[in-house]
Amino acid sequence: MPANLTYLGVELARPRVAFFELSSCEGCQLQLLNNEATLLDFLSLVEVVRFREGMTEAGDDYAVAFVEGSVTRADQELQLAEIRKKAKVMVAFGSCACFGGVNQLKNRFSDQEWVKREVYGDFHVDTQLARPISDVVKVDLMIYGCPVKKEEVERIVTDLLLGKAINHPKYPVCMECKANENICLFDLGEPCLGPVTRAGCDAWCPSNRMGCWGCRGPADAANIPQMARIMAEHGFSTETLLDRLECFGGFAAHVEEIRKKG
Amino acid sequence: MIFKVFAKDELTRLFEVLSVNRVVGPVQKGLDRKNRPIYSFEVVDNFDDLRLDYPSTLYPAKRYFLPFEETLSSFTLESGSWEKHVDYNVYQPQVMFGMHACDINALNKLDKVLINSVHPTPYYASKRRNMFIIGIECMPQPHCFCRSMGADTVQHGFDMFLTDLGDRYFAEILSSTAYNYLLKIKTMEASETDHQEYRQVVREKSSKFTTHVDTTDLTKILDMEFQADVWKQWGDKCLSCGTCANVCPTCYCYGVQETVDMNLQAATKTKQLYSCNLIDFAEVAGGHNFRPEAHIRLKYRYYHKHRGFVEAFEESLCVGCGRCGESCLANINVPEVIASVRYEE
Ligand code: SF4
Numbered sequence: 001m002p003a004n005l006t007y008l009g010v011e012l013a014r015p016r017v018a019f020f021e022l023s024s025c026e027g028c029q030l031q032l033l034n035n036e037a038t039l040l041d042f043l044s045l046v047e048v049v050r051f052r053e054g055m056t057e058a059g060d061d062y063a064v065a066f067v068e069g070s071v072t073r074a075d076q077e078l079q080l081a082e083i084r085k086k087a088k089v090m091v092a093f094g095s096c097a098c099f100g101g102v103n104q105l106k107n108r109f110s111d112q113e114w115v116k117r118e119v120y121g122d123f124h125v126d127t128q129l130a131r132p133i134s135d136v137v138k139v140d141l142m143i144y145g146c147p148v149k150k151e152e153v154e155r156i157v158t159d160l161l162l163g164k165a166i167n168h169p170k171y172p173v174c175m176e177c178k179a180n181e182n183i184c185l186f187d188l189g190e191p192c193l194g195p196v197t198r199a200g201c202d203a204w205c206p207s208n209r210m211g212c213w214g215c216r217g218p219a220d221a222a223n224i225p226q227m228a229r230i231m232a233e234h235g236f237s238t239e240t241l242l243d244r245l246e247c248f249g250g251f252a253a254h255v256e257e258i259r260k261k262g
Numbered sequence: 263m264i265f266k267v268f269a270k271d272e273l274t275r276l277f278e279v280l281s282v283n284r285v286v287g288p289v290q291k292g293l294d295r296k297n298r299p300i301y302s303f304e305v306v307d308n309f310d311d312l313r314l315d316y317p318s319t320l321y322p323a324k325r326y327f328l329p330f331e332e333t334l335s336s337f338t339l340e341s342g343s344w345e346k347h348v349d350y351n352v353y354q355p356q357v358m359f360g361m362h363a364c365d366i367n368a369l370n371k372l373d374k375v376l377i378n379s380v381h382p383t384p385y386y387a388s389k390r391r392n393m394f395i396i397g398i399e400c401m402p403q404p405h406c407f408c409r410s411m412g413a414d415t416v417q418h419g420f421d422m423f424l425t426d427l428g429d430r431y432f433a434e435i436l437s438s439t440a441y442n443y444l445l446k447i448k449t450m451e452a453s454e455t456d457h458q459e460y461r462q463v464v465r466e467k468s469s470k471f472t473t474h475v476d477t478t479d480l481t482k483i484l485d486m487e488f489q490a491d492v493w494k495q496w497g498d499k500c501l502s503c504g505t506c507a508n509v510c511p512t513c514y515c516y517g518v519q520e521t522v523d524m525n526l527q528a529a530t531k532t533k534q535l536y537s538c539n540l541i542d543f544a545e546v547a548g549g550h551n552f553r554p555e556a557h558i559r560l561k562y563r564y565y566h567k568h569r570g571f572v573e574a575f576e577e578s579l580c581v582g583c584g585r586c587g588e589s590c591l592a593n594i595n596v597p598e599v600i601a602s603v604r605y606e607e
Pocket residue numbers: 173174175177178182183184185186192193194195203206211212
């Protein structure tokens with residue numbers, strides 16, 4: 001493996017990267033291993049010093065930290081603070097890290113002791129509300145998705161290495177859905193959060209005939225009141241809308257507002 | 263103009279003759295929740311898949327001329343130098359088998375901007391020039407207002423235009439290519455009876471329009487109503503989603519992206535169709551956004567279609583196909599928006 005890379009004759013250092021997991025299913029990390037065709041190219045681009053799913057050694061010297069998962073325990077806060085000290089670039093990797101993810105669904109219940117009993121029984125687990133990592137440390141870069149899209153991660157890492165600006169689509173999923181010439185799910189009688197959710201997944205769900213659940217969080221101009229009107233016009237209840245908006249945590253602020261209005 | 267008629271089953275022959283090329287035509291793509299068929303332009307191998315009596319398609323045939331995403335060039339990078347490869351992405355002539363007048367008019371409008379302008383785009387021109395177009399007469403749907411936009415008939419930009427006369431087709435022949443192809447099937451000179459029946463179809467079509475847009479003095483009215491409150495009202499509904507531009511046969515705006523391969527030895531420059539309703543459409547380097555508000559972006563969509571383009575080309579950039587209104591989840595549609603700007607009910 002080359003120690004250094006060259007791009008148009010200019011030498012570039014391979015950044016040392018580490019992967020960490022807080023409370024998560026590790027599905028985002030798994031995405032990276034998924035496509036063997038590009039895995040070697042990815043590994044020649046960076047120097048992985050820590051990646052539990054792919055190697056046994058665990059290095060402590062890294063410039064870029066990819067943190068997957070949400071914060072649900074006190075010790076994770078300390079771990080995050082340690083990582084932040086070492087990492088030049090702190091990446092929230094996937095929707096759990098960005099917004100709390102599916103884990104934060106438990107925050108919906110007012111009685112957290114009941115949640116603990118239901119899930120863990122008598123087994124004592126020190127667990128708190130699920131939070132995005134930006135609640136604890138400063139995050140430099142978000143990579144959205146549940147799970148993240150491998151092609152997007154690869155492009156972002158390449159751009160990081162080349163020093164290019166990292167831009168996420170600001171428009172909603174509908175834009176990509178239409179580019180795929182799909183039939184709109186509302187026309188098929190199903191709900192979809194595509195009109196308000198940040199694109200970047202190439203309309204993964206609608207292209208497979210499933211409505212979007214908003215895993216990438218809100219687009220830059222998310223018009224939630226209009227989304228609510230569309231759901232109502234198509235015969236879907238406010239609860240159906242809230243179920244979707246609440247699923248990954250990206251719309252937490254919007255949900256709070258809708259609930260306040262009653 | 264040359265007119266011919268031919269028996270319906272001769273069209274199958276014509277299809278076979280033409281199908282040495284890639285044939286694209288209207289087919290049924292699925293059913294909506296009310297079990298109504300949804301049509302789309304697809305590559306057709308089998309004549310029986312064609313639905314020439316289709317009412318309209320959800321999407322225009324734009325992707326065969328202006329794909330949503332297209333590689334403009336690719337680069338091979340070597341140490342210290344690079345090589346550029348350009349490909350216009352046309353590999354074979356295409357036949358468009360059954361386009362409605364509005365959609366052919368849309369191509370004629372795109373030609374003005376993308377071929378006959380100061381900066382023609384070879385990516386579009388090469389596809390457009392390698393295209394054999396058969397138009398087909400249609401019956402207006404509730405959302406169609408092409409008549410108001412002067413796009414319900416088409417004068418040029420196609421090879422042959424067919425009108426269904428029951429047991430035969432009435433063919434209007436515009437190009438020598440079409441003339442020569444028709445020599446391969448059995449045709450007859452159009453008789454006075456054919457002319458009469460053709461006029462009958464035209465009359466019937468005319469009587470079927472239910473949606474109208476008043477374009478009288480529209481450029482002036484739009485100028486007067488630049489600050490009108492109605493824009494804000496429509497803007498409040500707009501999702502800034504870009505659906506309207508993506509289903510529009512005449513929207514051509516795009517963005518360009520450069521990506522470097524992970525092995526750092528190759529790069530590509532890609533064009534992606536964009537929409538003036540998207541939040542960063544007017545964002546410039548440094549981050550300043552000239553149109554941060556949804557209603558302003560929506561307004562400029564209408565100003566480009568019904569004012570700017572009219573001033574430049576003396577015609578609107580809207581053919582009245584009604585697709586944007588049909589697909590907009592916020593029910594924003596041209597007839598209602600224009601009526602509201604004119605303070606009509
Ligand atoms: S299916 Fe969803 S993403 Fe696609 S156009 Fe409809 S609302 Fe938008």
